[in-house]
Amino acid sequence: xxxxxxxxxxxxxxxxxxxxxxxxxxxxxxxxxxxxxxxxxxxxxxxxxxxxxxxxxxxxxxxxxxxxxxxxxxxxxxxxxxxxxxxxxxxxxxxxxxxxxxxxxxxxxxxxxxxxxxxxxxxxxxxxxxxxxxxxxxxxxxxxxxxxxxxxxxxxxxxxxxxxxxxxxxxxxxxxxxxxxxxxxxxxxxxxxxxxxxxxxxxxxxxxxxxxxxxxxxxxxxxxxxxxxxxxxxxxxxxxxxxxxxxxxxxxxxxxxxxxxxxxxxxxxxxxxxxxxxxxxxxxxxxxxxxxxxxxxxxxxxxxxxxxxxxxxxxxxxxxxxxxxxxxxxxxxxxxxxxxxxxxxxxxxxxxxxxxxxxxxxxxxxxxxxxxxxxxxxxxxxxxxx
Numbered sequence: 001x002x003x004x005x006x007x008x009x010x011x012x013x014x015x016x017x018x019x020x021x022x023x024x025x026x027x028x029x030x031x032x033x034x035x036x037x038x039x040x041x042x043x044x045x046x047x048x049x050x051x052x053x054x055x056x057x058x059x060x061x062x063x064x065x066x067x068x069x070x071x072x073x074x075x076x077x078x079x080x081x082x083x084x085x086x087x088x089x090x091x092x093x094x095x096x097x098x099x100x101x102x103x104x105x106x107x108x109x110x111x112x113x114x115x116x117x118x119x120x121x122x123x124x125x126x127x128x129x130x131x132x133x134x135x136x137x138x139x140x141x142x143x144x145x146x147x148x149x150x151x152x153x154x155x156x157x158x159x160x161x162x163x164x165x166x167x168x169x170x171x172x173x174x175x176x177x178x179x180x181x182x183x184x185x186x187x188x189x190x191x192x193x194x195x196x197x198x199x200x201x202x203x204x205x206x207x208x209x210x211x212x213x214x215x216x217x218x219x220x221x222x223x224x225x226x227x228x229x230x231x232x233x234x235x236x237x238x239x240x241x242x243x244x245x246x247x248x249x250x251x252x253x254x255x256x257x258x259x260x261x262x263x264x265x266x267x268x269x270x271x272x273x274x275x276x277x278x279x280x281x282x283x284x285x286x287x288x289x290x291x292x293x294x295x296x297x298x299x300x301x302x303x304x305x306x307x308x309x310x311x312x313x314x315x316x317x318x319x320x321x322x323x324x325x326x327x328x329x330x331x332x333x334x335x336x337x338x339x340x341x342x343x344x345x346x347x348x349x350x351x352x353x354x355x356x357x358x359x360x361x362x363x364x365x366x367x368x369x370x371x372x373x374x375x376x377x378x379x380x381x382x383x384x385x386x
Contacts, residue, residue, distance in 0.1 A: 003192065003238050004151065009307045010268040015355050018306065022347035027305055027339055031332055032077030032106050033070075033315045035085050037286070038063050040320045049320050060090060064097050066325050073332050077106035077312055079154070082141040084111055095148055106151050106312060107194075107272070110141035113158035113202070123180040124160040124173045124207055135180045142188035151312075152192040152271045154244050155181065161203030177207055178217060182224035185240065189229035193221075194244035194271035199253040201284050210253045211260040214243045218269055242269035246316055247297060248278035248286055257296040258303035265307040273309075274316040275331065286318035288327055290334035298338045305342060341371050349385040359386040 013021060039059065042048040053059040067075060078094070080086040086094055086108055098104035112122035112134055120127060122134035138155070145153045160177055162168050185193060195217055199209035208217040218241035222234055233240055243264045250260045264270040277287040277297070290297055313335060319327030345367065353364035363385050373379060 003190070003233055003240075004310075005238065006270070006310065007237060007268050009265040009270055009309055011308065015351055019348055019351055021308065022305065022351075025305060025308055026343055027301065028310060029074060029332075029335060029339055030076045030312050031074045031315060031328075031335075032079055032312045033067070033075060033328055034079040035063050036081060037316070037318055038066060038324045040318055056090075060093060064093075067097075067103050068101050069325060070328055070332075071101060071103060073329050074336075075103055075328070075332075077104055077314075079107045079109065079314060080105060081109045081111040082137070082144060084114075086144070088144075091144060091148065104150075105148060107154050108141050108145045108148075108150060109154045109156065110138045112137060112160075113156065118159045121160045121173070123157065124177040126173075126176070131176060131180060135184050138181065138184035139187045142184055142191045142193075146188055146191050152194045152242075152244075154194050154196055154272065156196040156198065157207050158198065158202060161200075161206040161209075163204040165205070174207060174217075174220075178221045179224055181241075182221050182226075185221070186225055186227040186230060189227040190233065192240055192242065192271055194242050196244040196246055196249065196274070197253075198246070198249040198284070201252075209249075211243070211245060211250065211255055211263055214245075215264065215267055215269060218242055218267075239267075239269050242271040244272040244274060244314075245270070246274035246276065247289075247300065248274075248276045248284055248316075251278040251280050251293065251296065252282065252284060254280055257300040261300050261303045261309075262307065265304075265309065270309060270311065272311050272314055273304075274314045275335065276315070276317045286316060288317055288319070288334070289315070289331040290338070294334070294338070297334070298342065301335070301338050302342045302345075345371055346385075352385050356386065 039050060039052045053062050067078060094105045112118060117130055117133065123131065125131040125134065142153055157177060181193065185191065195208060195214050197209050197211055197214040198206050200206055208214050221241045225231060230240060245260055245264060247257060250257050275289045277289055277292040278285050279292050315328055315331045317327055317331060349367055350364065353360040363383060366382060370379060370382060
């Protein structure tokens with residue numbers, strides 16, 4: 001598996017260099033989508049709203065049909081969990097579909113959260129045989145990632161957490177998680193892992209649930225890697241453990257999206273991004289991109305542009321009440337529209353407002369208002385930016 005060099009995302013630029021970068025760099029909006037939401041499965045309080053294929057074969061065929069229909073809109077990758085969505089028996093079908101359409105499997109995610117045996121955690125479980133099973137599940141998923149040359153493996157510690165904090169040995173739990181992940185990575189060296197922070201749900205508190213915690217987890221896990229190949233990669237300056245921030249999860253934790261994305265890029269660890277919409281706090285809604293807090297999504301895109309992000313834009317939604325192809329197209333169109341707006345901004349004026357705020361009070365807001373306004377809107381005259 002080739003390790004893509006992403007050190008450039010941590011580049012520091014002075015205002016002149018940043019202006020040159022903003023005027024010359026545009027985000028490559030290459031989209032991926034998680035196959036898990038192609039046929040939503042209902043929830044705690046309601047039944048499934050859409051018909052589902054009768055068999056796994058029919059399910060996968062229908063996923064491929066929908067995905068291929070979305071290629072003209074920019075879909076270039078799929079994401080799937082092992083073993084329920086991709087496994088040893090069907091992985092060749094994903095590979096062949098990628099050859100035929102150019103829509104490749106970009107990540108295989110070990111499913112470490114759904115099954116009954118993970119009740120008290122997976123990689124962090126205090127129950128030895130359960131934790132051993134989680135490490136083995138992770139190892140196999142990493143092998144499949146390496147086999148078909150994906151870009152990374154997402155790891156989500158959704159069931160690794162707690163409800164009652166009294167008497168919990170948090171340090172031991174975090175040690176078990178990182179040591180287990182490092183063991184699996186050393187068994188299959190050369191595969192990048194992107195942890196996806198989420199503060200809560202399904203656990204009341206999930207380990208490594210916020211952006212700063214994810215960065216600490218990445219650094220800690222890398223310090224535990226021992227295989228010669230992994231050590232060589234790290235000593236060469238490349239990161240092996242990074243993050244896959246999801247817009248909804250970031251906002252569930254009351255984080256500011258552009259700040260969170262910039263923090264990950266500061267450490268050269270932004271391997272992937274997941275996009276949807278979410279109000280601050282609240283349960284994980286996975287609404288379509290831009291449906292809620294479009295300002296956060298747009299500011300997040302600008303932060304990515306500022307640092308030269310080159311990864312995928314993964315769509316991770318829960319389209320219970322509309323066809324999945326329409327939902328994905330809506331998300332892609334929303335991101336394209338936002339990207340067009342930020343590209344059309346006068347970046348020199350934006351930087352003037354942020355680097356000389358004392359001379360341009362309130363003018364950044366005025367610039368953004370005009371960027372979002374329809375042509376011909378009866379706005380006041382834009383004051384000069386100094």
